[in-house]
Amino acid sequence: MAKTNIATFKFGLTDVDSAKLKTECDLAVEEITASNSKDGYMARGKALIGVAQKYQSLIGDDPLKLDEMFKGNTASTGTRESLILQAMAYETMGKGAVLEDPKQGAEFMQMAYNFRRQLGDSGDEDLNLMKAYSRSAKCWICGRPMSGEGVHFIAAPSNVTPMFKKGSENDIIRSYTDDCRSIYICLPCYTAISNRADAISRNYYNQAMTEMRAMEVRLEAEIAEVRSSVALVRR
Amino acid sequence: MDEMVALRCKYCGAPLDKKDLEDDSPYVTCPSCGTTQQRVDAKAYLDQLMGQVRSWINQAIPGGAMMTQSENVDSVARYNIFVNNVRPKVDLEYGEYRFALNSLISHSMIVLPFSTDQSLRPGHTSAQAFEFGAKMKEIEPLAVDQDSKSMISGAERASDAYALLINNCKLLQEDKPGRYLLLANNFSAAAKDFSTMDGYQPAQQRFDALSKICLGCDKLLNGDVPSSLGHFGQGLTGLQQAAQGLMGSLKVGIMMQAVDLEIKQTKVMNEIAGFLQGGSDPLKTLAAIRSLFTYQYPSAGNWGYLLNNRDRFSEVFANMSACLAARNGSETVPIAAGGGDYLVPFWYVKLDYSFQTGSLWKKHGVQVSEDLLIPADFVVDAGCLNDPATAVTDVFSSRVQQGMFAGITGSETSISNSQGIGKIAQSAAPNSIGGRKVIVPLSTKREAERLVEQYVQNVAAREAKLKLSNPEVKGLIYIPCNRTGDSYSVPADFGSLTPQRVARTNLPSLVII
Numbered sequence: 001m002a003k004t005n006i007a008t009f010k011f012g013l014t015d016v017d018s019a020k021l022k023t024e025c026d027l028a029v030e031e032i033t034a035s036n037s038k039d040g041y042m043a044r045g046k047a048l049i050g051v052a053q054k055y056q057s058l059i060g061d062d063p064l065k066l067d068e069m070f071k072g073n074t075a076s077t078g079t080r081e082s083l084i085l086q087a088m089a090y091e092t093m094g095k096g097a098v099l100e101d102p103k104q105g106a107e108f109m110q111m112a113y114n115f116r117r118q119l120g121d122s123g124d125e126d127l128n129l130m131k132a133y134s135r136s137a138k139c140w141i142c143g144r145p146m147s148g149e150g151v152h153f154i155a156a157p158s159n160v161t162p163m164f165k166k167g168s169e170n171d172i173i174r175s176y177t178d179d180c181r182s183i184y185i186c187l188p189c190y191t192a193i194s195n196r197a198d199a200i201s202r203n204y205y206n207q208a209m210t211e212m213r214a215m216e217v218r219l220e221a222e223i224a225e226v227r228s229s230v231a232l233v234r235r
Numbered sequence: 236m237d238e239m240v241a242l243r244c245k246y247c248g249a250p251l252d253k254k255d256l257e258d259d260s261p262y263v264t265c266p267s268c269g270t271t272q273q274r275v276d277a278k279a280y281l282d283q284l285m286g287q288v289r290s291w292i293n294q295a296i297p298g299g300a301m302m303t304q305s306e307n308v309d310s311v312a313r314y315n316i317f318v319n320n321v322r323p324k325v326d327l328e329y330g331e332y333r334f335a336l337n338s339l340i341s342h343s344m345i346v347l348p349f350s351t352d353q354s355l356r357p358g359h360t361s362a363q364a365f366e367f368g369a370k371m372k373e374i375e376p377l378a379v380d381q382d383s384k385s386m387i388s389g390a391e392r393a394s395d396a397y398a399l400l401i402n403n404c405k406l407l408q409e410d411k412p413g414r415y416l417l418l419a420n421n422f423s424a425a426a427k428d429f430s431t432m433d434g435y436q437p438a439q440q441r442f443d444a445l446s447k448i449c450l451g452c453d454k455l456l457n458g459d460v461p462s463s464l465g466h467f468g469q470g471l472t473g474l475q476q477a478a479q480g481l482m483g484s485l486k487v488g489i490m491m492q493a494v495d496l497e498i499k500q501t502k503v504m505n506e507i508a509g510f511l512q513g514g515s516d517p518l519k520t521l522a523a524i525r526s527l528f529t530y531q532y533p534s535a536g537n538w539g540y541l542l543n544n545r546d547r548f549s550e551v552f553a554n555m556s557a558c559l560a561a562r563n564g565s566e567t568v569p570i571a572a573g574g575g576d577y578l579v580p581f582w583y584v585k586l587d588y589s590f591q592t593g594s595l596w597k598k599h600g601v602q603v604s605e606d607l608l609i610p611a612d613f614v615v616d617a618g619c620l621n622d623p624a625t626a627v628t629d630v631f632s633s634r635v636q637q638g639m640f641a642g643i644t645g646s647e648t649s650i651s652n653s654q655g656i657g658k659i660a661q662s663a664a665p666n667s668i669g670g671r672k673v674i675v676p677l678s679t680k681r682e683a684e685r686l687v688e689q690y691v692q693n694v695a696a697r698e699a700k701l702k703l704s705n706p707e708v709k710g711l712i713y714i715p716c717n718r719t720g721d722s723y724s725v726p727a728d729f730g731s732l733t734p735q736r737v738a739r740t741n742l743p744s745l746v747i748i
Contacts, residue, residue: 013587013602013705046483053482056491086488093485103330110334114341114489134330136323145323172295172324 011069023058024066027051031085041096045108048089056082080119087115091126098133102148106134137184140175141193146186154190155182245280246270247402248365267402267424268361269417288369295324295374310379317377322386325371329390332367335359336397340438341489343496344400345418345445346407347504347552348452350528355404357397364398389432396428396442415453422446434486437477441494444473448501455504460512467505474498503552510559527555527675527746533617541682542614550679554580554711558673558748567665568713573726575715577747578668580611580676582683583660583712586630586691588704593645600702603649605630606657608729609683610736611676611711612745619736623690628656628732631694631701650700655728663712675746676711683708718742 006018034047059078067076090112098105109130116123132149146153160180168174176183242251249267264271296316335358346352371391378384399421406414426442429435451466474497481491507524532542560566584607589600608628613619619626630651641647687706695701716723722740725733
């Protein structure tokens with residue numbers, strides 16, 4: 001497009017400004033590059049924010065011609081695209097940051113939620129993640145405090161009897177859910193128990209299989225013996 | 236006296252002004268919400284507040300560790316109490332307040348004179364937020380290490396700023412005298428709180444700027460136009476600086492849209508002040524502004540969402556601002572040729588469409604370009620919203636005569652006729668308003684686009700020949716017209732296409748400057 005001297009051209013009934021379309025194409029390329037960046041979540045998020053900034057400053061409230069031409073969408077504008085990219089950027093950073101710092105992850109998800117709201121979306125997914133990342137609990141097994149439900153700890157189904165509930169009713173951070181039907185377990189405890197349970201199960205499985213194979217051999221020998229007896233009787 | 240200084244407003248929980256407390260009067264006025272109350276009531280509220288704070292602390296820390304003696308408690312013990320008992324509780328509550336604060340600052344927090352904003356709904360009351368700040372103040376001695384200290388200080392500042400902004404939300408919901416001074420006080424205090432918070436510098440700049448703008452509004456409403464211009468100028472610069480720092484700010488980037496809107500509103504206020512300084516009748520102009528901001532728009536059907544969205548005001552204000560600037564002679568607006576004492580705004584629309592003509596092997600498509608005009612006050616007329624054809628120059632209602640068989644032979648060149656509309660639109664050139672009266676446009680470009688889209692859809696439903704269409708709203712043009720009774724008469728070039736809206740216009744109900 002940069003090589004042509006055409007200032008405007010017609011696409012169907014739409015007049016398209018070549019320079020503006022070129023800007024849009026350049027930004028679309030930058031957007032794809034930023035989205036596919038392998039430089040880590042923070043770098044990817046910041047790159048997306050950089051592209052969002054360009055959409056805002058270079059296109060602003062003007063409609064995006066690419067969307068109009070190829071998707072028939074006339075409601076898309078530079079500002080709207082900028083908000084979408086910022087929401088995506090904070091979602092990327094939130095989902096990455098939660099691994100090291102759940103509170104920071106929750107803050108990023110909150111920003112993403114606010115951007116989604118500005119776009120007119122419900123933003124419920126971001127809100128739920130924000131709530132989960134910021135939720136704090138104490139591990140029922142090791143007693144360590146932790147944040148980030150679903151990432152650093154999980155709620156495992158269990159029966160918390162009134163006696164246990166009574167003993168920790170005044171705790172600020174609890175180790176069981178409000179309905180007393182699950183206990184919180186941190187990921188290290190959970191994976192340690194889970195791995196050990198897997199190893200034990202595997203051991204029992206192997207033991208059972210060995211015994212079954214021995215039984216199989218024994219049964220096959222008995223069947224062969226019965227068959228030979230039957231053959232002898234027939235003669 | 237120390238106790239008196241610490242008194243709190245019983246309505247919003249804000250600390251009362253030291254100067255008022257030193258006075259002998261039994262009444263004190265809150266500098267944050269503006270409510271006047273008896274001194275004894277403020278004292279009673281303080282006792283109640285401190286009781287709640289103490290109860291919260293007793294729940295948080297193990298029995299035996301008294302806050303009054305906390306400085307004497309071993310620092311290691313204090314550290315352990317803070318980390319194991321206090322911090323988790325603070326973390327939980329602070330998280331909630333910070334979330335609510337971030338949500339609140341993502342909204343525009345200023346309104347133009349005479350208007351209100353009912354959309355701001357904070358998640359807490361100011362009393363709750365001030366109470367949380369008081370709790371943080373009380374547990375400060377327990378924070379021993381730097382990290383804990385900065386966490387407590389951040390929570391105290393954030394909750395204080397949040398409480399002040401909640402009070403401003405209430406002030407924005409009610410058009411009462413003196414509210415701009417209270418708004419300015421609260422914004423200024425909130426900016427001070429943000430100045431000590433890491434990463435919140437753009438927020439400090441924004442609220443400092445809003446404080447100046449509110450002072451400007453107060454001066455403007457009290458007739459001190461030169462001072463208001465100075466405040467608006469400073470506020471505008473501050474908001475622009477804040478906007479530069481916002482993009483990419485991981486803490487407060489969410490404020491970007493709100494700051495953009497506030498910049499637009501400040502520009503309008505600046506124009507209004509400039510216009511008033513130009514020697515025009517300030518009362519008349521302020522009355523026009525008041526009617527613009529308090530207009531009751533129809534909210535029927537699908538239009539309700541668009542017309543009740545306060546974002547639209549930024550464009551309406553910008554158009555009004557352009558009219559004021561053209562009146563001042565500092566700018567121009569596109570004015571069509573012709574005589575008339577009233578300049579009436581119309582949206583100029585370029586409508587490209589294609590239709591199918593001919594039959595059998597003669598069948599083919601023809602592309603046509605037409606000009607349309609829409610009176611820019613159509614949004615106040617429910618009839619126009621229900622039947623868009625009454626708000627536009629209905630070009631499909633008249634056709635160029637092309638012979639009986641043109642439709643069969645495919646020699647038709649058009650299924651519409653915009654008569655002299657193109658001539659009017661093309662005569663529009665940038666000009667100043669001069670001594671003429673100008674009607675302020677009440678609709679936005681998006682609303683004009685929507686209207687013309689609906690108009691074309693209705694035409695396509697009854698006219699099978701119409702295929703593709705691409706209406707493009709080019710912008711506003713001002714057409715000189717003459718007043719006839721409470722309405723006006725359009726130039727003869729409109730021909731038979733004069734929109735029905737013109738006859739229904741009631742000039743006294745419109746905003747005219």
